[in-house]
Amino acid sequence: xxxxxxxxxxxxxxxxxxxxxxxxxxxxxxxxxxxxxxxxxxxxxxxxxxxxxxxxxxxxxxxxxxxxxxxxxxxxxxxxxxxxxxxxxxxxxxxxxxxxxxxxxxxxxxxxxxxxxxxxxxxxxxxxxxxxxxxxxxxxxxxxxxxxxxxxxxxxxxxxxxxxxxxxxxx
Amino acid sequence: xxxxxxxxxxxxxxxxxxxxxxxxxxxxxxxxxxxxxxxxxxxxxxxxxxxxxxxxxxxxxxxxxxxxxxxxxxxxxxxxxxxxxxxxxxxxxxxxxxxxxxxxxxxxxxxxxxxxxxxxxxxxxxxxxxxxxxxxxxxxxxxxxxxxxxxxxxxxxxxxxxxxxxxxxxxxxxxxxxxxxxxxxxxxxxxxxxxxxxxxxxxxxxxxxxxxxxxxxxxxxxxxxxxxxxxxxxxxxxxxxxxxxxxxxxxxxxxxxxxxxxxxxxxxxxxxxxxxxxxxxxxxxxxxxxxxxxxxxxxxxxxxxxxxxxxxxxxxxxxxxxxxxxxxxxxxxxxxxxxxxxxxxxxxxxxxxxxxxxxxxxxxxxxxxxxxxxxxxxxxxxxxxxxxxxxxxxxxxxxxxxxxxxxxxxxxxxxxxxxxxxxxxxxxxxxxxxxxxxxxxxxxxxxxxxxxxxxxxxxxx
Numbered sequence: 001x002x003x004x005x006x007x008x009x010x011x012x013x014x015x016x017x018x019x020x021x022x023x024x025x026x027x028x029x030x031x032x033x034x035x036x037x038x039x040x041x042x043x044x045x046x047x048x049x050x051x052x053x054x055x056x057x058x059x060x061x062x063x064x065x066x067x068x069x070x071x072x073x074x075x076x077x078x079x080x081x082x083x084x085x086x087x088x089x090x091x092x093x094x095x096x097x098x099x100x101x102x103x104x105x106x107x108x109x110x111x112x113x114x115x116x117x118x119x120x121x122x123x124x125x126x127x128x129x130x131x132x133x134x135x136x137x138x139x140x141x142x143x144x145x146x147x148x149x150x151x152x153x154x155x156x157x158x159x160x161x162x163x164x165x166x167x168x169x170x171x
Numbered sequence: 172x173x174x175x176x177x178x179x180x181x182x183x184x185x186x187x188x189x190x191x192x193x194x195x196x197x198x199x200x201x202x203x204x205x206x207x208x209x210x211x212x213x214x215x216x217x218x219x220x221x222x223x224x225x226x227x228x229x230x231x232x233x234x235x236x237x238x239x240x241x242x243x244x245x246x247x248x249x250x251x252x253x254x255x256x257x258x259x260x261x262x263x264x265x266x267x268x269x270x271x272x273x274x275x276x277x278x279x280x281x282x283x284x285x286x287x288x289x290x291x292x293x294x295x296x297x298x299x300x301x302x303x304x305x306x307x308x309x310x311x312x313x314x315x316x317x318x319x320x321x322x323x324x325x326x327x328x329x330x331x332x333x334x335x336x337x338x339x340x341x342x343x344x345x346x347x348x349x350x351x352x353x354x355x356x357x358x359x360x361x362x363x364x365x366x367x368x369x370x371x372x373x374x375x376x377x378x379x380x381x382x383x384x385x386x387x388x389x390x391x392x393x394x395x396x397x398x399x400x401x402x403x404x405x406x407x408x409x410x411x412x413x414x415x416x417x418x419x420x421x422x423x424x425x426x427x428x429x430x431x432x433x434x435x436x437x438x439x440x441x442x443x444x445x446x447x448x449x450x451x452x453x454x455x456x457x458x459x460x461x462x463x464x465x466x467x468x469x470x471x472x473x474x475x476x477x478x479x480x481x482x483x484x485x486x487x488x489x490x491x492x493x494x495x496x497x498x499x500x501x502x503x504x505x506x507x508x509x510x511x512x513x514x515x516x517x518x519x520x521x522x523x524x525x526x527x528x529x530x531x532x533x534x535x536x537x538x539x540x541x542x543x544x545x546x547x548x549x550x551x552x553x554x555x556x557x558x559x560x561x562x563x564x565x566x567x568x569x570x571x572x573x574x575x576x577x578x579x580x581x582x583x584x585x586x587x588x589x590x591x592x593x594x595x596x597x598x599x600x601x602x603x604x605x606x607x608x609x610x611x612x613x614x615x616x617x618x619x620x621x622x623x624x625x626x627x628x629x630x631x632x
Contacts, residue, residue, distance in 0.1 A: 056617055064610045068603065075599040086593035093596030096603045104610075156611065163604050170600055171587040 061108045065101055072097030092170040099162045103155055110151035190221040192498040193273065193454045194245030197222040198236075200229050200261060202252050212422045216446055220455070220500070222246075229257040236260065236269045244269075246453045249278045251417055256289035263293035270409040277452045279417035282308035282325070282353035282380075297403045298360030299413055302391035304379050309354045309397055309415070311375035316350060316429040318436075325380075327351040327399070328431045331440060332369045338512035339563050342456050343368055343447045347440025350429050354416035356397035364403050366563035368412070368448070371397035400448065408566035412452040420445050455500050457564045462494030462538050464570060466556055469544055482575040483554075484583070487547045491516055491556055493529065493570065496538040503537035516543055517557040520576075524548040529558070551578040 033045050054062070075094045084090045146154075197217065201207055207214070207226065214224055225244065227234050229252055236243055247269065249257070256262075266276060278293075280286055285306040294301060301307075308325050320326035329349045334341035349369070356377045359365050376393040399415040418424060425442040450456050467477050469488035483489060495514070496503035508514050508531075517523040525548065529541035547554075554576050560568040587593055 057614065060610065060613055060617060064606060067606050071599050071602055071606070075596055078595045082592065082595075086587065086590045086596070089587055089590070089593030089596040093599035093603075096600045100603050100607060152614070159607055163607070166600055167604075170593070170597060171584070 055113060058108060058112045061104055061112070065104050065108070068097050068101040068104065072101065089170050092166040096162065096166040099166075100159060103158050103162065107151055107155040110146050111148050190501065191245070191453045191455050192458045193275070195222050196244045197224050197246045197248060197453065198244040199224055199226045199248045199250070200257065201226055201250050202229055202254065204228070206250070209421045209423065212425050212442065213420050213445060213449075216442070217449060220446075220450070222453070229261055230254075231258075231260075234258075234260045236265055236274070237272075242269065242272050242274050244274065246275045247277070248449075249276065251279060251281045251284060251290075252287060253284060254287075256287040263289060263296060266293055267296055270405055270411060271407065273407055273409050275410045275453050277412045277414065277449060279414040279420065280355040280357075281417045282306070282355040282415070283418075286355060294357065294413065297411055297413075298362040298365060299401060299403070300358045300360060301355065302377055302379070304381075306381055307356060307377040307379050307391060309351070309356045309371050309375050309399065310378045311372055313374040314372045314431060316352075317432050318428065318430050320352070323380075325353050326429070327354060327371065327375065328429055328434075329369065329372065329399075331444065332400075334509075335366055335368075335563055338509055340457070340509050340565065342451050342564055343444065345440060345443055345447075347443065348429065348431075348437050349441055349444055350419060350424050350427060350439045351399055351416040352418040352424060354399050354419075356392065356399060356415055357401065357413060358392050358396055359398055359401055362403075364405060365401060366404070367398040367401045369398070369400040370395040371399055402451070402564065404563070404566070406567070408458075410452050410454065412448060414448065450500060451564065454566075455498065458498035458566050459506060459560070459568050460496045460498065460503060461558075461568060461570055462496060463540075464491075464493050464556075464572060466491040466572070466574075479572075480574070482577055483547050484577050484579065485547055485549050485551055488544065489547055490542065490544045491529075492532070492540055492542040493558055494535075494538045494540050495568070497565075505534045505537065505539040507531070507539065512562065514541055514558065514560055517559065518545065518548070518554055519557050520550070520552050520554045523557075524550065524554070547576055551576050 033041065037045070072094055075090065075097060079090050079094070199214075204226075218224055236247070247266070249261070270276060278290070280290070280301075285304075286301055288305070291301050291305055309327055310324050311327050312324050314328050315321075315324040316326040316328055327350070329351060331345045331347060331349060332341070332343045334344070354371075356371060356375075359367055371394065373394040375395075375397060377391045377397055401413050403411040403413075405411070414420070419441050424439055425445070427439045427441075428436050429439055430436045447456070465478055467473055467480065467490055468483075469490045470477075493514075493516075495506040497506035498504075513528040516525070516527050516529050518525040518527075525545050527543045527545055529543050531539045532542040533540040552575075554574055556570070556572045556574065558568055558570040587597060
């Protein structure tokens with residue numbers, strides 16, 4: 001865990017936490033690639049980079065999303081192969097997987113520290129905003145000005161509604 | 172004294188036994204009372220079958236077909252008038268009114284006298300057409316009686332009629348030859364209520380004897396275009412029969428010996444044919460009656476409450492049965508559908524969703540029970556069971572019974588796990604739910620250490 005921590009903290013770049021290592025760690029990984037590296041090397045590098053730089057919670061989210069993709073894919077393939085006879089069962093099973101995926105993806109957007117450049121901009125903006133409004137930025141406040149706890153509670157709430165509808169619809 | 176009531180009962184039974192299905196008051200319109208004698212066998216036959224014959228002259232001013240707004244007679248037998256018409260009480264309108272109130276009419280014409288225009292206009296009401304001169308005679312140089320009309324060739328000899336179509340009952344068939352002296356021919360319009368009973372042979376033609384020309388220049392119709400006997404059954408099943416030759420009903424022709432050219436001498440079958448014709452016209456034959464109609468769900472133990480429900484559900488298995496009798500001279504007998512024909516049930520909402528053949532399943536002493544089973548269509552609404560059986564020479568059957576067809580109640584659908592095809596999706600849904608719970612559990616127990624540390628450091632600050 002501690003190996004990943006440093007990568008998590010720099011994302012909250014403007015934070016004044018003293019333990020922050022310089023952003024160079026983002027590029028750290030096992031090694032830097034040469035310009036003419038092979039495809040497998042690149043893939044390996046990306047994977048290793050992912051393993052080393054991704055926080056544990058984000059990896060958990062990614063694993064769950066991969067599981068949902070798998071479940072949804074299996075259900076869709078079964079529908080294509082075996083027909084859609086109890087169509088409501090197909091709809092609710094497949095939509096549960098898709099909906100859960102969407103909800104999980106939004107949770108990841110709200111909690112994952114690393115993101116695209118836009119995300120960085122957002123972060124700095126939101127951080128500035130938070131700084132303005134709250135004055136003292138609390139630790140939980142991250143992207144979009146929503147704390148992890150709040151995002152997770154929203155996620156639970158949305159998921160329960162989704163499950164309620166799907167279970168009722170599958171009858 | 173003791174046998175008096177029994178004799179009375181016997182007489183009553185005899186009267187009841189041989190009776191038309193629609194009453195026995197038969198009005199015979201006969202202009203010339205002297206002519207009555209020449210039809211004595213016919214009158215005897217009719218009275219023997221239970222008819223109460225009332226002879227009237229068309230000139231009688233008191234004659235009225237209706238009494239207090241009701242029919243005064245059940246049937247009318249019209250013999251051709253000598254004068255210009257039947258008089259005011261038997262105008263075409265009155266006769267049509269009589270038929271509209273379920274009376275039956277047998278009209279006999281003759282080629283010997285000119286048919287009055289009143290009768291011609293009556294026939295036009297039924298789409299039956301006489302020749303324009305109204306005094307034609309059918310002549311056939313190949314099927315005439317050599318004994319009585321060796322010169323004029325106007326006594327036609329015909330075989331008994333066969334059935335009109337392969338899928339109709341034949342009420343007029345039998346053995347023997349029919350003699351039609353000086354028959355007045357007619358043609359049939361394009362009307363589904365009309366049915367020819369007897370057509371002229373293909374070699375016959377119509378000829379006006381009053382025109383003293385040896386050659387026929389303009390023929391009205393020839394061959395089997397000419398009908399000699401035709402029937403019209405109105406929509407209320409009232410019957411009208413047109414007989415081209417009144418002479419064929421005379422005693423003389425009931426038991427005449429005739430000889431076709433090149434044939435053998437034979438007795439005419441006119442008496443039998445006259446019986447069939449009057450019996451059919453006066454509703455002694457070909458009268459259908461519907462008895463019990465039952466419909467219910469297809470299950471084994473049917474109680475009285477289960478019969479004829481007013482509501483069904485879509486996709487119900489349903490059984491429909493109808494009891495049909497046919498009147499045959501003096502009683503109801505089980506009705507059998509002619510071969511090549513079918514009695515059909517329609518389950519209809521605006522248009523039939525099902526049209527099914529009803530099959531005979533049981534026979535009682537005087538009826539046949541027809542039955543069919545089907546699945547109610549997947550469409551809710553107001554449906555009706557309809558039996559619509561309209562055939563020539565049979566009274567029309569039209570039965571309509573409305574029922575409501577409802578959709579499934581929400582608790583009548585099978586539960587999801589009953590359908591094995593959906594098990595994969597059910598498993599998928601529950602694996603999503605289970606995966607979600609596991610994810611939440613792991614998430615809650617993987618609080619990032621750094622944030623914990625930060626919290627601590629914050630506290631320390």
